Amino acid sequence: MKIAKTVAVVRYETPQVSVHRAVGLCHGLDHLPARAKVFIKPNIVFWTRAVPFPKWGVITTTRVVEDMIILLKESGIDDITIGEGTVTMSPGDTHTPAHAFESLGYGQLKHRYGVACVNVFERPFVPVDLGNGFKLNFNADAAESDFIVNLPVMKCHNQTIVSLGIKNLKGLIDIPSRKRCHSMQPGRDLHAWVSRLADRMPPMLTLIDGIYTNERGPGFDGKMRRSNILVASADSLSADLVGAKLLGHDPAHVPHLAYAVARRGRPIDLSDIDILGEKVESLACYHEYDFHYSTTAEGCLPVPLAKEGLKGIFYRKYDLSMCTYCSGINGIMLSSIRQAWKGTPWDGVEVLTGKTMQPTPGMRKTILVGKCMYRAHKDHPAIREMIAVKGCPPEPKDLLSALRKAGIEADPGWFEKMDQLPGLFMARFADRPEFEEAHFRAGE
Numbered sequence: 200m201k202i203a204k205t206v207a208v209v210r211y212e213t214p215q216v217s218v219h220r221a222v223g224l225c226h227g228l229d230h231l232p233a234r235a236k237v238f239i240k241p242n243i244v245f246w247t248r249a250v251p252f253p254k255w256g257v258i259t260t261t262r263v264v265e266d267m268i269i270l271l272k273e274s275g276i277d278d279i280t281i282g283e284g285t286v287t288m289s290p291g292d293t294h295t296p297a298h299a300f301e302s303l304g305y306g307q308l309k310h311r312y313g314v315a316c317v318n319v320f321e322r323p324f325v326p327v328d329l330g331n332g333f334k335l336n337f338n339a340d341a342a343e344s345d346f347i348v349n350l351p352v353m354k355c356h357n358q359t360i361v362s363l364g365i366k367n368l369k370g371l372i373d374i375p376s377r378k379r380c381h382s383m384q385p386g387r388d389l390h391a392w393v394s395r396l397a398d399r400m401p402p403m404l405t406l407i408d409g410i411y412t413n414e415r416g417p418g419f420d421g422k423m424r425r426s427n428i429l430v431a432s433a434d435s436l437s438a439d440l441v442g443a444k445l446l447g448h449d450p451a452h453v454p455h456l457a458y459a460v461a462r463r464g465r466p467i468d469l470s471d472i473d474i475l476g477e478k479v480e481s482l483a484c485y486h487e488y489d490f491h492y493s494t495t496a497e498g499c500l501p502v503p504l505a506k507e508g509l510k511g512i513f514y515r516k517y518d519l520s521m522c523t524y525c526s527g528i529n530g531i532m533l534s535s536i537r538q539a540w541k542g543t544p545w546d547g548v549e550v551l552t553g554k555t556m557q558p559t560p561g562m563r564k565t566i567l568v569g570k571c572m573y574r575a576h577k578d579h580p581a582i583r584e585m586i587a588v589k590g591c592p593p594e595p596k597d598l599l600s601a602l603r604k605a606g607i608e609a610d611p612g613w614f615e616k617m618d619q620l621p622g623l624f625m626a627r628f629a630d631r632p633e634f635e636e637a638h639f640r641a642g643e
Contacts, residue, residue: 203473204437208445210477211410211427218266218406221431224475227404228274230433235345236278237271238401239264239314242352242367242408243283244417245527245621246299252621253628256413256423259350260638261304263408263429267348268312277313280340281305284319284370286377286523288592288617293318304641311641324373329395333387335376342371346402349435353409353428353442354416355488358519359393360453362417363442364405364435368396381522383555389519390454394462397435405438406431409445410638414486419621420530425633428482436463437472444469447485492516497544504537511545512536512607513562520553524592525569531620532568532598535613539602548605551576558582564605569593 207224211217222228231237241259264281271279285296296318300306305316319338327337341347351367359366369377380392397403409428413421428445432438436459443450450456451467460467493505499513514536517529529552547563554571558581565582567573570591576582586604588597595614602609613620628634637643 203471204432204434205473205475206430206432206434206437206441208441208474208476208479208482209429209431210482211429214262215266215269217429218263219270221406221429221476222267222270222404225431225433227406227431227433228270230402231271231274231276231404232345233275234278235276236343237276237280237346237348238341238344239267239279239281239348239350240341240367240371241281241283241350242362242370243285243296243299243303244370245419246285246287246295246302247618247621248295248298249616249618250622251625253419253423253624253634254639255411255425255628255634256352256354256416256421257419258303258639259352259408260410261308261641262638262643263350263406263410265304265308265641267350267406268308268314271348272312279312279314280317280344281308281314282317282319282322282338282340282371284338284372286374286527288524288527290374290592293321296320303639307641319371320373327399329398333392333395335379335392335396336373337376338371342400344401346404347400349403349405351405351407352411352413352416353407353426353430353446354413354421355446355448355486356417357415357489357517358389358521359455360448360488361439361443361446361456363407363439365397365439365455365459366393368400369393372396378522381520381554383518383520391458394455394458397459400435402433403435404431404433405435407438407442409442411634412446412484412486415488415490418530419624422487423628423634424484424486426482426484428477436460436465440467440469441472441474441479444479445483447483448488490516501533504533507537507540508542509537509540511547513547513549513559515549515551515556518553518555520555520571522553525552528568528593528595528598528617531613531617532602534620535599535602535609536607538613539607539609545606548607566601566605568598568601 324336356362
């Protein structure tokens with residue numbers, strides 16, 4: 200008989216107390232080695248130095264990070280490293296991750312508890328064989344630690360449906376490995392890669408931070424909620440299965456979880472999980488994960504833009520092959536097109552992203568966004584007029600130039616001040632007391 204996995208579901212109510220209760224219920228530190236070298240992996244998916252932005256539901260709260268450090272210190276652990284690989288639009292930018300760590304109070308945590316903080320892109324990577332030909336390069340500090348504390352945010356994701364503990368480990372791999380994951384090859388697509396990320400990691404405690412949750416994440420343009428949920432388990436897959444249910448999604452319909460369950464020979468209906476604390480049914484709330492698109496003979500666009508009557512623009516929906524870099528500019532491109540609309544249909548402009556989209560015969564102008572798309576179609580016979588943006592990541596000035604060459608008079612401000620765009624989303628949370636900045640400061 201297989202031993203049931205244990206998952207704790209706890210309402211977040213009190214600093215230190217709630218985290219301690221969640222970890223205690225699931226016995227998450229019972230197998231923590233004495234004098235262990237512990238690596239803490241929060242989720243800092245994005246950061247900007249230009250403006251404040253809505254961190255709720257996007258970034259792991261500093262409150263949960265600090266509470267875990269306190270618990271580890273109480274368990275006799277002194278060797279603690281916090282590490283993350285935040286993707287910046289300028290490769291090699293070390294100032295932005297450093298600013299994130301300092302703004303989130305990690306400097307105070309270092310001073311107060313003696314922890315180290317590392318940007319994984321400034322540290323060595325080691326190759327890890329995940330089986331069946333799946334190989335990725337992981338941060339050495341994490342891969343060679345004795346124990347990992349994985350602190351993801353409870354959020355939905357527009358490509359992987361949910362982003363929880365297993366998906367959070369993608370922040371530990373290098374950029375070439377991340378790009379490798381964004382494949383559309385059957386059986387080796389993004390879902391298949393993500394499903395294996397926890398398979399060769401050291402012993403791990405996963406604590407999902409659902410103080411704030413994110414609908415249509417993973418970024419700041421999602422819809423944030425104050426949910427006050429913590430999910431903890433010494434088994435990362437079990438934590439994610441329960442987390443998916445809390446976000447209102449059947450794990451059987453989350454491909455990377457279905458892959459992981461099948462590989463382990465486990466049931467996907469949670470029947471082998473002992474859930475302690477709160478009942479999942481009492482806390483579950485459906486979170487949308489996707490942005491809906493409308494496709495007609497006059498254009499292809501997200502539904503809100505289509506409803507505004509934009510015509511002559513075919514901005515195809517992203518697929519699994521679009522990696523983080525191009526994802527970062529996708530919303531800005533669409534926003535600039537939306538603002539440029541003056542009521543006159545554009546002249547059959549198609550925008551292609553990712554690695555696998557195919558040009559549509561009959562389009563007058565085809566914008567190829569990014570090096571992958573340019574390499575795939577630079578000689579494609581169906582393209583009448585090619586407008587290429589060749590960079591990886593694409594340069595903002597080149598994106599603006601491409602739109603203008605296609606007859607879309609986009610405002611340069613969208614591209615000259617891309618790092619200020621998150622500030623626009625702050626207005627949605629003004630004067631809403633449930634969204635507390637204090638959760639992202641140490642000691643509060």
